Amino acid sequence: MRMFSFTVAATDGAARLGRLETAHGPVETPVFMPVGTAGTVKAMTPEAVASTGARIVLGNTYHLMLRPTAERVARLGGLHRFMGWDGPILTDSGGYQVMSLAKLRTLTEEGVTFQSHIDGSRHLLTPERSMEIQDLLDATITMAFDECPPFPAEKADVAQSMRRSMRWAERSRRAFRERPGYALFGINQGGIHPDLREESAAALKEIGFEGYAVGGLAVGEPFEAMLAALDGTVPHLPADRPRYLMGVGRPEDIVAAVARGIDMFDCVMPTRSGRTGKAFTRRGDLNMRNARHRDDPRPLDEACGCPACRRFSRAYLHHLIHAEEILGAMLLTWHNIQVYQDLMADLRTAIGAGRLSACLDDFHATRALGDLEPV
Amino acid sequence: MRMFSFTVAATDGAARLGRLETAHGPVETPVFMPVGTAGTVKAMTPEAVASTGARIVLGNTYHLMLRPTAERVARLGGLHRFMGWDGPILTDSGGYQVMSLAKLRTLTEEGVTFQSHIDGSRHLLTPERSMEIQDLLDATITMAFDECPPFPAEKADVAQSMRRSMRWAERSRRAFRERPGYALFGINQGGIHPDLREESAAALKEIGFEGYAVGGLAVGEPFEAMLAALDGTVPHLPADRPRYLMGVGRPEDIVAAVARGIDMFDCVMPTRSGRTGKAFTRRGDLNMRNARHRDDPRPLDEACGCPACRRFSRAYLHHLIHAEEILGAMLLTWHNIQVYQDLMADLRTAIGAGRLSACLDDFHATRALGDLEPV
Ligand SMILES: [Zn+2]
Ligand SMILES: [Zn+2]
Numbered sequence: 001m002r003m004f005s006f007t008v009a010a011t012d013g014a015a016r017l018g019r020l021e022t023a024h025g026p027v028e029t030p031v032f033m034p035v036g037t038a039g040t041v042k043a044m045t046p047e048a049v050a051s052t053g054a055r056i057v058l059g060n061t062y063h064l065m066l067r068p069t070a071e072r073v074a075r076l077g078g079l080h081r082f083m084g085w086d087g088p089i090l091t092d093s094g095g096y097q098v099m100s101l102a103k104l105r106t107l108t109e110e111g112v113t114f115q116s117h118i119d120g121s122r123h124l125l126t127p128e129r130s131m132e133i134q135d136l137l138d139a140t141i142t143m144a145f146d147e148c149p150p151f152p153a154e155k156a157d158v159a160q161s162m163r164r165s166m167r168w169a170e171r172s173r174r175a176f177r178e179r180p181g182y183a184l185f186g187i188n189q190g191g192i193h194p195d196l197r198e199e200s201a202a203a204l205k206e207i208g209f210e211g212y213a214v215g216g217l218a219v220g221e222p223f224e225a226m227l228a229a230l231d232g233t234v235p236h237l238p239a240d241r242p243r244y245l246m247g248v249g250r251p252e253d254i255v256a257a258v259a260r261g262i263d264m265f266d267c268v269m270p271t272r273s274g275r276t277g278k279a280f281t282r283r284g285d286l287n288m289r290n291a292r293h294r295d296d297p298r299p300l301d302e303a304c305g306c307p308a309c310r311r312f313s314r315a316y317l318h319h320l321i322h323a324e325e326i327l328g329a330m331l332l333t334w335h336n337i338q339v340y341q342d343l344m345a346d347l348r349t350a351i352g353a354g355r356l357s358a359c360l361d362d363f364h365a366t367r368a369l370g371d372l373e374p375v
Numbered sequence: 376m377r378m379f380s381f382t383v384a385a386t387d388g389a390a391r392l393g394r395l396e397t398a399h400g401p402v403e404t405p406v407f408m409p410v411g412t413a414g415t416v417k418a419m420t421p422e423a424v425a426s427t428g429a430r431i432v433l434g435n436t437y438h439l440m441l442r443p444t445a446e447r448v449a450r451l452g453g454l455h456r457f458m459g460w461d462g463p464i465l466t467d468s469g470g471y472q473v474m475s476l477a478k479l480r481t482l483t484e485e486g487v488t489f490q491s492h493i494d495g496s497r498h499l500l501t502p503e504r505s506m507e508i509q510d511l512l513d514a515t516i517t518m519a520f521d522e523c524p525p526f527p528a529e530k531a532d533v534a535q536s537m538r539r540s541m542r543w544a545e546r547s548r549r550a551f552r553e554r555p556g557y558a559l560f561g562i563n564q565g566g567i568h569p570d571l572r573e574e575s576a577a578a579l580k581e582i583g584f585e586g587y588a589v590g591g592l593a594v595g596e597p598f599e600a601m602l603a604a605l606d607g608t609v610p611h612l613p614a615d616r617p618r619y620l621m622g623v624g625r626p627e628d629i630v631a632a633v634a635r636g637i638d639m640f641d642c643v644m645p646t647r648s649g650r651t652g653k654a655f656t657r658r659g660d661l662n663m664r665n666a667r668h669r670d671d672p673r674p675l676d677e678a679c680g681c682p683a684c685r686r687f688s689r690a691y692l693h694h695l696i697h698a699e700e701i702l703g704a705m706l707l708t709w710h711n712i713q714v715y716q717d718l719m720a721d722l723r724t725a726i727g728a729g730r731l732s733a734c735l736d737d738f739h740a741t742r743a744l745g746d747l748e749p750v
Contacts, residue, residue, distance in 0.1 A: 039694060043701040045682060068669070068694045076672055076690050084686040275701075294443070297451055307420060311459040315451050319414060319443045326418040326650075326701055 004183040004210055006242045006263075010352050014234070014261035017351040020056075020242060023181025024080065024088040024140045027055045029242060029263040030347050032254065032340045033090060035271055038063045039073075039083040042271050043326070043333045046084045052306065052334070053341040055087050056140075058266045061094035061133050062101060065123070066116045070136035078138030090266070091139035092246075093130045093172070093187075095146045095165075096215070107147065109164065127171035135177050143213065144172035146187040151219040158191040165189045166203040173207050183210035185244060191216055192225050194232030201236035212237045213244040214262070218253070227256055234261045251280060251343055255363055258347050259356065270340050274333030277321040281339065282366045288332065292374045293318040306338035307331065379558040379585055381617045381638075385727050389609065389636035392726040395431075395617060398556025399455065399463040399515045402430045404617060404638040405722050407629065407715045408465060410646060413438045414448075414458040417646050418701070418708045421459045427681065427709070428716040430462050431515075433641045436469035436508050437476060440498070441491045445511035453513030465641070466514035467621075468505045468547070468562075470521045470540075471590070482522065484539065502546035510552050518588065519547035521562040526594040533566040540564045541578040548582050558585035560619060566591055567600050569607030576611035587612045588619040589637070593628070602631055609636045626655060626718055630738055633722050634731065645715050649708030652696040656714065657741045663707065667749045668693040681713035682706065 002021055006029075010017040018029040034041045034049055036057045041049050049057060059079055064070060076082050079089055095112075099105060102114035102123075111126030130145035146165040149158050169186045176184040186209035190196030204212060214233055217226050230245070237243050244264035245257050254265055270280060277289040281301040286293075288300075296314035304310075308317065308331035320328030343363075350359030377396055381404075385392040393404040409416045409424055411432045416424050424432060434454055439445060451457050454464055470487075474480060477489035477498075486501030505520035521540040524533050544561045551559045561584035565571030579587060589608055592601050605620070612618050619639035620632050629640055645655060652664040656676040661668075663675070671689035679685075683692065683706035695703030718738075725734030 038698045038700060039691070040698075040700050040702045043705070045702065045705065046686070047682070063698075067698060068690070072670060072690070075670065076688060082688070082691055082694075084691075295447060295450065307422070311421070313451060313457070315443070315447070316414070316457055316459075319457075323413045323415075323438075323442060325413060325415050326704060327415045327420065329701060330418070330420065330705070 002181045004181050006211070006240070008240070010354070012351045012354050012356040013259060015258050015347075015351045015356050016261060016263060017348055018242065018263055020088070021181075022088045022140045022183070023179070024086065025055065027088055028348055030258045030344055030351075031056060031264050032344045033058045033264065033266040034337050034340075035060075035266055035268045036083065036085070036089075037268075038067070039079065041337070043275065043329045044271075044337070048334055049085070049337065050087070052338045053345060054337060057085055057087070057089055059083075059089050059091045059137060059139065060097060061091050061130060061137070062097035064091075064137060065094065065125075065133050066118050066121075070133040074136040074138070080138060088140035089137075090141040091134045091137055091143065093143040093145040094125050094133070095130070096148045096247075098125055099148060109167075111145070127168045128175040131172055131175035131177070140181070141183045141185060141211065142176060144169045144184060144186045144209070146189060146215060148189070148216050148219065149191065151191065151216075151221050153191065155191070155193055155196075158189075158193060159196055162189040162191075162196050162200050166200060169204060170207050173209070185209055185211040185213050187213040187215040187246070188233055188237065189216050190233075192221060192229045194229075197229065197233040198236050201233060205238060209241070211242040211244060211264075213246050215246050217245065218248045218267075223253070226253070227260070230257060230260045230262070251340070251363075252367070254343065255347065255360055259360060270336035271333050274336045275329040277328070277332065279317075279332055280336050281371070283369050283371050284367050286371055288314070288317050288321050290318075296375050298372065298375070300335060301339070304335060304338055304342070306335045308335040377556045379556050381586070381615070383615070385729070387726045387729050387731040388634060390633050390722075390726045390731050391636060391638060392723055393617065393638055395463070396556070397463045397515045397558070398554070399461065400430065402463055403723055405633045405719055405726075406431060406639050407719045408433045408639065408641040409712050409715075410435075410641055410643045411458065411460070412643075413442070414454065416712070418650065418704045419646075419712070423709055424460070424712065425462070427713045428720060429712060432460055432462070432464055434464050434466045434512060434514065435472060436466050436505060436512070437472035439466075439512060440469065440500075440508050441493050441496075445508040449511040449513070455513060463515035464512075465516040466509045466512055466518065468518040468520040469500050469508070470505070471523045471622075473500055474523060484542075486520070502543045503550040506547055506550035506552070515556070516558045516560060516586065517551060519544040519559060519561045519584070521564060521590060523564070523591050523594070524566065526566065526591075526596050528566065530566070530568055530571070533564075533568060534571055537564040537566075537571050537575050541575060544579060545582050548584070560584055560586040560588050562588040562590040562621070563608055563612065564591050565608075567596055567604045569604075572604065572608040573611050576608060580613060584616070586617040586619060586639075588621050590621050592620065593623045593642075598628070601628070602635070605632060605635045605637070626715070626738075627742070629718065630722065630735055634735060645711035646708050649711045650704040652703070652707065654692075654707055655711050656746070658744050658746055659742050661746055663689070663692050663696050665693075671750050673747065673750070675710060676714070679710060679713055679717070681710045683710040
């Protein structure tokens with residue numbers, strides 16, 4: 001059986017071109033992972049997801065434990081078989097979403113008790129239970145159970161929360177069931193405080209993980225504060241392990257984070273935006289509801305090879321969105337994921353060729369052009 | 376340029392195996408046409424529709440004239456290019472939907488004035504305007520403008536309505552712009568009254584059409600009444616032209632109508648049901664919301680080659696529907712259209728082999744089995 005590994009093939013400044021080997025196949029990094037919250041990347045078939053070049057998707061412990069339940073997914077052969085995705089799957093630990101979605105949460109050293117937002121049933125999520133759930137789901141990459149404090153928060157609260165997350169990280173490591181090709185990632189916390197981030201990194205390294213995530217960012221802090229937090233964190237993470245910036249983000253966030261040495265990303269933005277008429281393009285973000293697209297026979301994005309751009313006009317996409325047609329959500333989601341995957345492929349190529357700086361200049365210059373003139 | 380034609384290759388009792396040649400390619404009959412109301416077969420890409428074997432789809436004049444408007448579709452190259460469907464498209468005349476969907480309708484000999492259900496704007500739909508709209512849409516098959524009386528209705532009212540529809544049919548014929556490979560179909564009316572159906576058929580034949588539809592059925596009358604109306608109508612329609620039973624129907628309706636000599640069908644049932652968790656199978660209709668499917672690892676329908684059945688379990692489909700995931704609507708719609716297309720292919724094969732009767736017996740016997748035992 002294949003072992004889990006991460007190798008860096010090339011670097012360009014702090015940026016790395018890498019490769020994950022997993023029980024469910026390889027992944028080139030930097031990588032963007034489409035979010036498949038409830039066992040589906042919303043509005044996409046698995047074939048459509050794979051057609052964009054995506055090789056790894058995310059699943060959400062919180063959603064899946066409530067419905068259809070981890071035990072049911074296990075009985076049905078695990079999440080890969082359940083959702084028809086043969087590639088690697090990373091599952092979050094449930095820690096973030098239990099705090100943002102569940103009702104009547106009570107946080108103790110043991111874990112979090114909460115009420116389901118679906119049916120009001122009561123549940124206890126602990127590091128041990130989170131590991132068990134992710135094991136039942138058969139996650140290729142399991143995330144340690146952590147707490148993500150709100151932003152803004154007092155530094156003392158952030159420190160207390162981070163230290164509890166580190167204790168939970170240790171319990172996660174002990175509870176995690178090792179299997180060849182599978183991995184457990186620790187999650188760095190500490191908000192926007194460099195000393196706490198450094199303390200957290202040291203604690204995680206001491207425990208030892210197959211990968212290291214940066215959590216608690218993209219929760220409302222300014223862009224510059226996020227970059228500063230990355231600058232204060234990444235140098236303290238092991239260079240020979242993948243680094244994952246959780247929940248990020250916009251294309252401009254991703255390119256900035258890649259330049260700072262981040263290897264993995266996930267975000268609901270391309271999928272959620274696709275269901276609300278928003279399209280990402282190389283020349284910026286478009287609201288396809290806008291009347292300027294109503295008579296436009298041109299594709300959404302000339303440079304894009306997705307079905308929305310190859311087969312349909314902006315006018316048609318505009319029409320579908322106004323008519324609230326499911327196909328509108330399907331096509332815009334497909335396009336947005338394609339744009340994200342193309343961006344990651346461009347970044348990988350640039351890092352491999354040692355010309356990331358030129359690639360970033362081109363990225364920003366193309367966005368600065370803004371959208372095509374209306375017809 | 377290809378001429379529009381219909382040839383009957385084989386008959387089996389009243390049933391016919393036929394072939395339409397059109398400007399947009401051939402269609403084997405009996406055929407089921409998926410409904411693409413607003414320029415999309417809901418929750419399906421055109422490639423997905425074609426993958427089921429569907430070769431012709433329906434568009435709705437009423438919806439498209441209001442949004443995005445027929446003029447806009449024409450400026451964008453016609454409905455085929457707009458919706459990315461290269462095959463034949465049949466458009467209804469707007470007569471049925473203006474009576475069922477629009478507000479503040481006023482019916483006169485001239486036509487129908489009404490208010491849009493979308494924005495309240497006022498419109499006049501006449502035979503001439505209906506022909507113009509369907510021409511702007513570039514419909515391969517245009518339907519004559521008619522009125523569909525409600526059911527139940529007094530016979531005198533049905534007769535009056537039918538005779539107006541016949542006058543409108545003549546105006547439609549005069550206003551229709553002839554082009555090679557394109558066709559205009561007349562619509563037989565007369566409710567459940569054989570004498571009115573015969574009178575209507577005679578009036579339509581006198582005008583002359585490339586095909587003949589049976590309208591005003593499947594509007595709430597009992598199954599047996601629909602079959603009786605067909606028996607009183609089909610013998611009066613020209614044998615050398617295609618016969619289209621509008622808005623029908625369930626699989627059991629379709630097989631009964633094919634046996635009575637109907638060649639073409641359309642219905643929202645497979646698509647609409649797919650968005651509400653209902654699946655058609657060879658062994659009857661299933662409600663995939665039902666808890667009996669919750670732990671079922673088996674495919675929806677062993678005999679079906681659609682992606683929903685090839686790649687996913689009943690348990691997964693059940694989960695998607697409960698989680699209100701768009702993929703649930705996508706997969707069930709795909710499956711339902713596949714089941715309808717497979718049924719039509721089976722019927723065509725049976726008619727060609729002169730064993731339609733055995734095919735119908737098998738159809739009913741398989742349905743009578745009911746669903747698989749729960750796991
Ligand atoms: Zn695209
Ligand atoms: Zn199927």
